[in-house]
Amino acid sequence: MIKGKVAKVSGPLVIANNMSGVQMFEIVRVGEKELFGEVIETKGDLASIQVYEETEGLKVGEEVISTGNPLSVELGPGIMGGIYDGIQRPLKALRDMQGDFISRGISVSALDKNKKWLFQVIAKQGDQLASGDFLGFVQETLLVKHYIMVPPGLSGKLLEIKEGEFTISENIAILKDSDGIEHNISMMQKYPVRIGRPFTDKLQPDEPLITGQRVFDSMFPIFKGGTACIPGPFGSGKTVMQHQLARWSDADIIIYVGCGERGNEMTEVLIDFPELKDPRSGRPLMERTVLIANTSNMPVAAREASVFTGIAIAEYFRDMGYNVAMMADSTSRWAEAMREVSGRLEEMPGEEGYPAYLGSRVASFYERAGKVKTVGNPGRTASLSVIGAVSPPGGDLSDPVVQATLREVRVFWGLDSRLAFARHFPSINWLISYSLYSHEFEKYFEKGELKSFNNIRKWTLKVLEEEAELQEIVRLVGMDALSPNDRLTLEVARSIREDFLQQNSYHEIDTYTSLNKQFLMLKVISTYEETARLAVQKEVEIEAILALPLKESISRMKEIKETELEKLENLAVKVKELITGLVGGRA
Amino acid sequence: MITKEYLGASSIAGPLMVVEGVKGVGYEELVEIKSKDRFTLGKVLEVSGDKAVIQLFESPQGLDPQSLRIHFTGKSLRLGVSLEMLGRVLDGLGRPRDGGAPPLAENFIDINGRPINPFSRAYPNEFIETGISSIDGLNVLVRGQKLPIFSGSGMPHMRIAAQIVRQAKVLKSGESFAVIFAGMGITFEEANFLIKDFEASGAMERTTVFLNLANEPVIERIAIPRVTLTLAEYLAFNHNYHVLVILADMTNYCEALREVSAARKEIPGRRGYPGYMYTDLSTIYERAGRIQGKIGSITQIPILTMPEDDRTHPIPDLTGYITEGQVFLSRALHRKGIYPPVDVLPSLSRLMTKGIGAGKTREDHSDLSNQLFSAYARGREARELAIILGEGALLDVDKKFLRFADVFETRFLRQGEYESRSVIETLEKSWQILSLLPVEELKRVRKEFITKYLDKYLSQVGDVQEENIL
Ligand SMILES: Nc1ncnc2c1ncn2[C@@H]1O[C@H](COP(=O)(O)OP(=O)(O)O)[C@@H](O)[C@H]1O
Ligand SMILES: [Mg+2]
Numbered sequence A: 001m002i003k004g005k006v007a008k009v010s011g012p013l014v015i016a017n018n019m020s021g022v023q024m025f026e027i028v029r030v031g032e033k034e035l036f037g038e039v040i041e042t043k044g045d046l047a048s049i050q051v052y053e054e055t056e057g058l059k060v061g062e063e064v065i066s067t068g069n070p071l072s073v074e075l076g077p078g079i080m081g082g083i084y085d086g087i088q089r090p091l092k093a094l095r096d097m098q099g100d101f102i103s104r105g106i107s108v109s110a111l112d113k114n115k116k117w118l119f120q121v122i123a124k125q126g127d128q129l130a131s132g133d134f135l136g137f138v139q140e141t142l143l144v145k146h147y148i149m150v151p152p153g154l155s156g157k158l159l160e161i162k163e164g165e166f167t168i169s170e171n172i173a174i175l176k177d178s179d180g181i182e183h184n185i186s187m188m189q190k191y192p193v194r195i196g197r198p199f200t201d202k203l204q205p206d207e208p209l210i211t212g213q214r215v216f217d218s219m220f221p222i223f224k225g226g227t228a229c230i231p232g233p234f235g236s237g238k239t240v241m242q243h244q245l246a247r248w249s250d251a252d253i254i255i256y257v258g259c260g261e262r263g264n265e266m267t268e269v270l271i272d273f274p275e276l277k278d279p280r281s282g283r284p285l286m287e288r289t290v291l292i293a294n295t296s297n298m299p300v301a302a303r304e305a306s307v308f309t310g311i312a313i314a315e316y317f318r319d320m321g322y323n324v325a326m327m328a329d330s331t332s333r334w335a336e337a338m339r340e341v342s343g344r345l346e347e348m349p350g351e352e353g354y355p356a357y358l359g360s361r362v363a364s365f366y367e368r369a370g371k372v373k374t375v376g377n378p379g380r381t382a383s384l385s386v387i388g389a390v391s392p393p394g395g396d397l398s399d400p401v402v403q404a405t406l407r408e409v410r411v412f413w414g415l416d417s418r419l420a421f422a423r424h425f426p427s428i429n430w431l432i433s434y435s436l437y438s439h440e441f442e443k444y445f446e447k448g449e450l451k452s453f454n455n456i457r458k459w460t461l462k463v464l465e466e467e468a469e470l471q472e473i474v475r476l477v478g479m480d481a482l483s484p485n486d487r488l489t490l491e492v493a494r495s496i497r498e499d500f501l502q503q504n505s506y507h508e509i510d511t512y513t514s515l516n517k518q519f520l521m522l523k524v525i526s527t528y529e530e531t532a533r534l535a536v537q538k539e540v541e542i543e544a545i546l547a548l549p550l551k552e553s554i555s556r557m558k559e560i561k562e563t564e565l566e567k568l569e570n571l572a573v574k575v576k577e578l579i580t581g582l583v584g585g586r587a
Numbered sequence B: 001m002i003t004k005e006y007l008g009a010s011s012i013a014g015p016l017m018v019v020e021g022v023k024g025v026g027y028e029e030l031v032e033i034k035s036k037d038r039f040t041l042g043k044v045l046e047v048s049g050d051k052a053v054i055q056l057f058e059s060p061q062g063l064d065p066q067s068l069r070i071h072f073t074g075k076s077l078r079l080g081v082s083l084e085m086l087g088r089v090l091d092g093l094g095r096p097r098d099g100g101a102p103p104l105a106e107n108f109i110d111i112n113g114r115p116i117n118p119f120s121r122a123y124p125n126e127f128i129e130t131g132i133s134s135i136d137g138l139n140v141l142v143r144g145q146k147l148p149i150f151s152g153s154g155m156p157h158m159r160i161a162a163q164i165v166r167q168a169k170v171l172k173s174g175e176s177f178a179v180i181f182a183g184m185g186i187t188f189e190e191a192n193f194l195i196k197d198f199e200a201s202g203a204m205e206r207t208t209v210f211l212n213l214a215n216e217p218v219i220e221r222i223a224i225p226r227v228t229l230t231l232a233e234y235l236a237f238n239h240n241y242h243v244l245v246i247l248a249d250m251t252n253y254c255e256a257l258r259e260v261s262a263a264r265k266e267i268p269g270r271r272g273y274p275g276y277m278y279t280d281l282s283t284i285y286e287r288a289g290r291i292q293g294k295i296g297s298i299t300q301i302p303i304l305t306m307p308e309d310d311r312t313h314p315i316p317d318l319t320g321y322i323t324e325g326q327v328f329l330s331r332a333l334h335r336k337g338i339y340p341p342v343d344v345l346p347s348l349s350r351l352m353t354k355g356i357g358a359g360k361t362r363e364d365h366s367d368l369s370n371q372l373f374s375a376y377a378r379g380r381e382a383r384e385l386a387i388i389l390g391e392g393a394l395l396d397v398d399k400k401f402l403r404f405a406d407v408f409e410t411r412f413l414r415q416g417e418y419e420s421r422s423v424i425e426t427l428e429k430s431w432q433i434l435s436l437l438p439v440e441e442l443k444r445v446r447k448e449f450i451t452k453y454l455d456k457y458l459s460q461v462g463d464v465q466e467e468n469i470l
Helices: A091-098 A214-219 A238-248 A263-272 A300-319 A331-344 A358-366 A400-406 A417-421 A438-446 A453-477 A484-501 A515-537 A542-546 A551-555 A566-586 B157-167 B188-200 B224-239 B250-263 B277-285 B314-322 B331-335 B365-389 B396-413 B423-434 B447-458 B461-469
Strands: A003-010 A013-017 A026-030 A035-043 A046-051 A063-070 A072-075 A117-121 A128-130 A134-139 A145-149 A155-161 A164-166 A171-176 A182-186 A189-192 A201-203 A227-231 A253-259 A289-294 A323-329 A370-373 A381-390 B004-007 B011-013 B016-020 B030-034 B039-048 B051-056 B069-072 B078-081 B089-091 B107-110 B149-151 B176-186 B207-213 B241-248 B289-291 B297-305 B325-329 B342-349
Touching: A013 A026, A026 A046, A035 A300, A046 A300, A072 A300, A134 A155, A134 A171, A189 A300, A214 A453, A214 A484, A214 A515, A227 A238, A227 A400, A238 A253, A238 A263, A238 A323, A238 A381, A253 A263, A253 A300, A253 A331, A263 A289, A289 A300, A300 A323, A300 A331, A300 A358, A300 A381, A331 A358, A331 A381, A331 A400, A331 B277, A358 A381, A358 A400, A381 A400, A417 B342, A438 A453, A453 A484, A453 A515, A453 B365, A484 A515, A484 A542, A484 A551, A515 A542, A515 A551, A515 A566, A542 A566, A551 A566, B030 B051, B078 B224, B107 B224, B149 B157, B149 B314, B157 B188, B157 B241, B157 B297, B176 B188, B176 B224, B176 B250, B188 B207, B207 B224, B224 B241, B224 B250, B224 B277, B224 B297, B241 B250, B250 B277, B250 B297, B250 B314, B277 B297, B277 B314, B297 B314, B314 B325, B325 B331, B331 B342, B342 B365, B365 B396, B365 B423, B396 B423, B423 B447
Parallel strands: A227 A381, A253 A289, A253 A323, A323 A381, B089 B207, B149 B297, B149 B325, B176 B207, B176 B241, B241 B297
Antiparallel strands: A003 A013, A003 A063, A003 B039, A013 A046, A026 A035, A026 A063, A035 A046, A072 A189, A117 A134, A117 A164, A128 A155, A134 A145, A155 A171, A171 A182, A201 A370, A370 A381, B004 B069, B011 B016, B016 B051, B030 B039, B030 B069, B039 B051, B078 B107, B289 B297, B325 B342
């Protein structure tokens, strides 16, 4: 144990002397109040420490004590459905201990050490096991089977394993390693947050993460194990979209990190998620969700740690073989926390005052996403998808955090304040957004029922591009100058935008759309275009087509329930009939 | 506790003072500074070895560094709080400026406050009727929300604030209300206008004003928002008050923050404002809210003037990233003579969805507001096109949207400074003006609501049109 003394206090940064021998990223307890801190720089006998709690009142000369451990998360049954701060202190326990306002120097364990869980065995006595192998499992919630794995770094022969009710600190197994040393294993393990968990192989994502959000799934899809970012100015819909992803994505496990954002947004999740039902299992969404809440007014260094705490928990569940999705709202606040600490360290600033290592930190975060073959037996493939919101000043995409993120992620959902002002939600700008999974998307749909999804998707994007060009012309010379064909294109594009892309998160039906329904909706609009195009060719007046009583039913496709999708098929038929009827009328 | 007193500071530069040879000084500790004729306060911004950097809360003018007696109190800056503060006008540190006796403190509370545990928060969902259509209809204010007004110099933000204070009500009775107004760097006339208005409406007896005027030292405004919110928390969470906090002008607060940062020679962030301004502002704005199991609430209306009406300026930008929406004022509407000149399109209330609907306002409220927003946006687009190409170049339907936009501004947005519209009146007005549009264009409204409400107003269309022509 190393004992030093505080030499300087400046906000969340403390410099301590007499610290030789302390390790980088080691956790230390600072001062009389034993505040949590992490060593982020060492120089001679000086250590720079970022302190995860308010440093108010801390004095020069107070003691700093090393713990010998890096910042770690506690992993085990009891973690699901919890809400933690940036260094995994359970907010409920903090409330119970200190009331409604967060105070300092409280040491509280992340997981409940008294609760008993029914441990069911998988491995057998005498088995030769390595890290990651399943020992057994706990049915933690109805949605989540929590596998107990041999902790990283351990392997050997299973001398003993016990089925029954245990707390997470009780031993459930004994493993004898090759040196003959016996290791007691409990259901809880600790793992350092800044180091990625090992895996056997990285695989190419080949399955879309279905989000139920039309603009994502149909236009700019993300894949399981993929990365995406949502940059946009305030009020453009980053948080609502992150919430939607957490609600409706077809992942097994959701880790939601509220990083330096609003308190009430976390409260909203806490209120909504226990009541919302997973569309696949019908179970409350909270049963598969872990929340990390380090709001803007909570200590800034713990905000920096929060995304790592989140991703460390995410990787743990990935290793069980699950498809995990993690949302971080907002990664800009995380970068700003780095900037603040870096500034106080008087490091050489890079662009906009961000530290020069901003890019490599962002990269090392997103690199932890991926589809993998996990370590351990039985062999399993699993994925961790990461979606980060980015909050650039003034919505300006040249912001260093946006740029560093765009270099790493494969899907870009660009929000647009003009769309938000007109209440076109989600205000994803379809002209600037992209998904580098388009190719995988095509491959995925080549087989299977929704084969023509590929064509219809391409068609949709094309119409929207054409619209942008036509609108330029309209702005110069007015609508009258357009040919009937162009008028039709504009009408179809309008319909794609308003009747398909716009999706109201607060509407009970519209909030989630299955892939099948998305396809059928687009099919209706494309049928409209196809038949109308033919009619125009046959010299039907464009006004006559536009005047058909179809707009209303098309605009209300969103309100059609998932159980009544035949209505969409019928609508496509009706569209065809009505428009073709005009041709007949002329002939 | 041993009190530590030192003679002489080694330097004073702007709002900063450096004292050397100190021992056992705590970060953020309150410092009392005595000169022969003055008593000044400061706080420790940094301690390093035997050196303490102190930020002064009051102007250093006339202070001679050598002769100062500097006393480190071992405590943070605390505000003596009490119910007696209602009805009073105080300075930035809570001392009387109305000639009255200092209020007797019932408790002393650290002005920095502590973050509300997100797990303890109760979600704000109680509708506040402000009587202003552009707010109640489209950017609803709820109890416990932080909803700023983004304004510009010369615009009527103070009058709107006063109108909200006069008219705001919740559809419940038997509750205690209080208003706390923090004036930071505002002019005497502005302050006077508000105080007179509070007095005239009888609101003053349940109001506390903390004031630092434009001609008074800048650094004296740096403590005001935290002092204000400390009293607000005391009233809300110890005495069950529903507190409305008005912070004006946050731009002036941020200027003071920048001044301190510059004096410390910190690496400036965007446009010279400190990189930690987001965090600093959040520790002010996040002090709004409700707490489970507590009756009281804190609702904040920060007011800020955007330098050069630039909404990407760091002050409105960072504010918008923290607050739960924003009400933008538009200079164009103001010039057209429309009061209140609320630019509804960029305005937003993030807490609206849970504060409205059946049982709160009316079932059709959400759909109606979506419809008004999108129709007005389309009307504004048509207006722009008409400016370039002439109205004749518009399609018939776009002409209707253009007309809708005009009527929306003159009949919906515009209202009297003393006109309080109930939310039902606001919704009815919405239907009336929406009836100017072809019914198949009302896609944002559920069919059942159209059947239920629209017919009722269709008969009044003629009426709307005529009035507008007049
Ligand atoms: N998909 C959506 N459906 C309906 N409303 C939305 C949607 N996305 C955003 N909004 C509206 O926009 C507001 C701001 O969205 P939010 O996600 O909080 O913005 P940001 O996080 O980018 O600041 C929300 O409060 C809501 O009113
Ligand atoms: Mg957000």
